């Protein structure tokens with residue numbers, strides 16, 4: 001008789017995606033352990049320290065004994081401050097009762113999709129885009145409907161493309177501006193047109209605004225401030241990018257009234273709460289001096305200008321000027337290698353870790369994603385290495 005059957009994994013795991021940045025980071029670390037020098041342009045996190053007054057607030061809270069469970073929706077002080085912050089920065093009016101605090105922005109992406117989608121519902125999301133969107137949509141059994149971003153529009157989408165994708169079955173539209181991986185920003189005219197198109201549907205909107213403060217030109221505008229949008233929009237923000245707090249795992253969102261209880265239930269079922277001392281740090285971030293984010297933005301602008309000019313001058317490469325976030329998305333269609341192979345070989349042979357654009361969807365197949373949240377010196381060295389690699393390949 002055959003032995004006992006081997007325990008099996010869930011079939012649904014086939015539908016769960018991942019974030020390539022973490023696997024490339026692991027490969028880069030492996031190379032470093034074997035003695036290789038690697039320049040890290042793969043992972044999307046600021047290389048700055050979390051500002052001192054924010055760290056001090058967490059330490060004070062720890063010392064004051066804030067080390068226990070706390071409300072799943074967030075501590076009242078952070079809900080109040082974050083509601084005031086979103087109201088102030090987006091020109092909307094959000095009450096603290098609609099403000100939820102989560103373990104980063106990421107859980108809101110997953111739980112929102114799970115809370116609103118039935119199998120067969122359609123979800124429109126940017127392509128290329130943050131890979132967790134598609135992963136969550138597939139996991140829920142909903143139908144992914146990619147919305148192409150157009151390089152010739154500086155990686156904005158054409159509202160006509162959105163119109164063509166909105167149907168009676170559209171349950172959710174995911175927007176992200178400034179955008180990962182392209183650095184694109186949805187312009188004012190397109191935002192208004194997008195709101196008009198969505199207003200004709202019964203779709204929810206998830207507006208991922210985690211890079212809202214990392215904008216190099218103009219004023220940030222949220223779809224939530226367009227007529228009729230606030231009551232159907234999950235307005236998502238967090239501390240990771242703005243305050244260099246990726247490891248703290250704290251994000252927040254203003255959500256429509258009817259989504260408050262369902263999302264809190266997901267938190268109760270999964271993470272229970274965000275550590276209270278982390279939330280105290282969040283209060284300090286929002287209420288304390290804002291010179292650190294301002295200085296970070298100024299430094300990132302210098303780096304953007306350097307890396308974009310440098311990439312654009314490489315053989316076979318052209319690079320648009322991103323308007324926000326800290327990513328460049330150079331086009332490498334003229335390099336005689338598929339972008340995935342190019343990314344792999346740049347890591348293995350040149351010691352430059354970056355991502356193939358296809359990690360963000362088929363729309364990124366001709367591009368690389370370069371995270372320029374790294375020192376000017378590192379960026380200059382990376383450009384030199386890339387030039388040395390590309391010159392013999394591209395004539």
Ligand SMILES: Cc1ncc(COP(=O)(O)O)c(C=O)c1O
Pocket residue numbers: 044103104105106107130176179180208210238239240246250251
């Ligand atoms: C577009 C986008 N949304 C959300 C996140 C997740 O942010 P958090 O660290 O707050 O979970 C990221 C992180 O890279 C991102 O790029």
